[in-house]
Amino acid sequence: MNYIKAFAPATVANVACGFDIFGFAVDEPGDVVEIYRRDEPGIVIADITGDEGRLPRDPLRNAVTVVMLRLLDHLKIFDFGCEVILHKNMPLGSGMGSSAASAVAGIFALNELLGQPLTRQQLLPFAMEGERIACGSAHADNVGPSLMGGFLVIRSYQPLDVFRITVPENLYCTLVNPDIEVNTKDARFILRNEVSLKNAISQMGNVAGLIAGLMQEDYDLISRSMVDVIVEPIRAILIPEFNEVKQAAIAQGALGCSISGAGPSMFTLSKGRETAERVGKAMQQKFAEAEIDSKIYVSAINRDGPRVLATA
């Protein structure tokens, strides 16, 4: 195989109550990486589309190529050479796991090209290194679900312990990305280092409820559990019209609505595609009333993670 083109999905991290521990993948948007083998050793970034020139072209500073270099280093492959093209299909700093989707597409594609020397679970620590490059810390709540697909729980970071849970087939996600930017580092910086025991207990109850609701296909329990008393009240101030948009989503039948990752994108879960689409339009309309453009993505939960689009 001398060429591969692969897709990796965007992701919703935190999922209301599960700050730093929950994430799920969506069917769209997602980033695409193309890798062309070449004879000369070394990785070159031949092109990046869709980033408006904002991502580094230096392979030692771009998350996609950094994770590929780490994998090659781990496998002790020193003579591999390739050209990489990255197609960004979602905005940077959107809260939809943009850097994670790129890094996962890259490492997944390379692993396929090399004949799958590692399992997906084994690729996870490498993909996390891409997050360190892009966001300053090696979080797994975007790269995890982008790489593994489905709804992922990061039980622990030390040691790294992740597991997937089943979700209802008819569960749909609406992502609404307003045309404003929030820096992930800022979004983390404004959080308090301490939470009240009362709020921690409340959050734990919702974490338990969301897991059980998803596994038991209990939409009502899912809805009651999509409550975040720790992070959303603080981060929501970074998103204009947050409360109005959330209320519009709930009014149209969304099970719940919160911030996707560090924002500014907002996500909802709904029962059925039709509701999810109606919810998205209502959210977009609320943003529009405040003269904020936004994009809507409606999709089922992605169950498969990254996929090969073409090989040669």
Place this chain on the structure above:
Amino acid sequence: MNYIKAFAPATVANVACGFDIFGFAVDEPGDVVEIYRRDEPGIVIADITGDEGRLPRDPLRNAVTVVMLRLLDHLKIFDFGCEVILHKNMPLGSGMGSSAASAVAGIFALNELLGQPLTRQQLLPFAMEGERIACGSAHADNVGPSLMGGFLVIRSYQPLDVFRITVPENLYCTLVNPDIEVNTKDARFILRNEVSLKNAISQMGNVAGLIAGLMQEDYDLISRSMVDVIVEPIRAILIPEFNEVKQAAIAQGALGCSISGAGPSMFTLSKGRETAERVGKAMQQKFAEAEIDSKIYVSAINRDGPRVLATA
């Protein structure tokens, strides 16, 4: 029906990571209440066995009869009269839901005697009032599982929202009750009102892991998730030999070991009765080495809650 005798099970609240939100019922020990109808209106406590004279005989101050009076009041039954005998089969202040088992046995028995005017779920708020009498606050993590059976999650108190999750059939609990006493109010008083965000996240990960592990029958995930970084490190200082006893339990194959409720009883979960019994003996031995007597109770998770033992 003029007579009823009913049993309600002891319970393990908190279950390591689930402070104030998790609880499960065990097959033994449990308390027994007998109710004899009489013609004269009003509730009389005829006898209490097994409490060494420590529980109030005044029906307005004893949790068992208080919850019965509340139920009668709610049902607008003003001419009901009975004599109540309470058989305490576990020590007071043991951390095994002693007051909850008594209150649940009482309200369940009365509801049966009256022809089941309320469902078990509807009885829960009344049983919680018994906890207010006995412990100072209307907690549900003991009365809930004692009344409903199984493994219960209290997602929220306002509004009250509880749900049951399935647990593996071969899951056994070992309860070890050392002959020392911890006051529940003291055990709550020493907790901090704030927790670090880092610890809250860690606890949330374990809450998610324990729920998923129990529902998926993943014993290894159950074991990895039975970690409490918030409450156990503080309350363990009230229990002599806590760390030694816990280590002895783990060494004998327990999936995990923590404090039952507010202590001083300790509990473990194990795969299979044989392991659970071996674990109990090792724990008792460790307490014995420190010259502390203890009682062991090994049982499956009680799935049915209270039950009628006799009627006439």
